[in-house]
Amino acid sequence: MSPRRSRPTGPFSRGDLLARLFVGVATVVFIGTALWFAAVAPDEVPSHFDGAGRADEWSSKAETLAWLVPLGVGLPIVLSIRAIWARIPLTLLNVPNKEYWVEHGERDYLIDRVMVFLRTTGGAMALLFTTILLISLDVARTGSDALVLLPTLGFLAITVAAIWVLFRSLDPRRRT
Secondary structure: OOOOOOOOOOOOOHHHHHHHHHHHHHHHHHHHHHHHHHHHOOOEEEEEEOOOOOEEEEEEHHHHHHHHHHHHHHHHHHHHOHHHHHHOOHHHOOOOOHHHHHHOOOHHHHHHHHHHHHHHHHHHHHHHHHHHHHHHHHHHHHOOOOOOHHHHHHHHHHHHHHHHHHHHHOOHHHOO
8 A cells, every 4th residue: 555645746746846946947047147147247257266255266258157057057957857867776866765665656756755856956056056157247347255155055055955855755754
């Protein structure tokens, strides 16, 4: 007998819809920011910052966009494609209680929960890359130091929250 859950799951559950919306909006925001950056940034922009927020490497705007745009768009998209992650061997999946869900015929539930995590993390990456572009533009224009720790902490906070939700949703004791 398949375990019953108190909340709907699958591609149209509230958690999945929110994760899809988050990664989609975050990716669109990144693309818009990259286009704006391409239009208004000076020819040379900071491409790396030290721990104190000082620009310690400068690159051309085109070079910066050439490596940041594929990452900022590609990673969220790859992390959002269920067909990729549903096909990987479960032995490569490192999540709690996976054996429980597979043994109870709930592999789809397991993958659904992992997809919410991956999409949330993908959206967080897109927002992190967005802030990198904004910080780079600000430093290029003003020459001031950057608050590089703040976006990193934001990314980590979203990722930790996504891990907490994943672990909680895969706890068999929480099923009804």
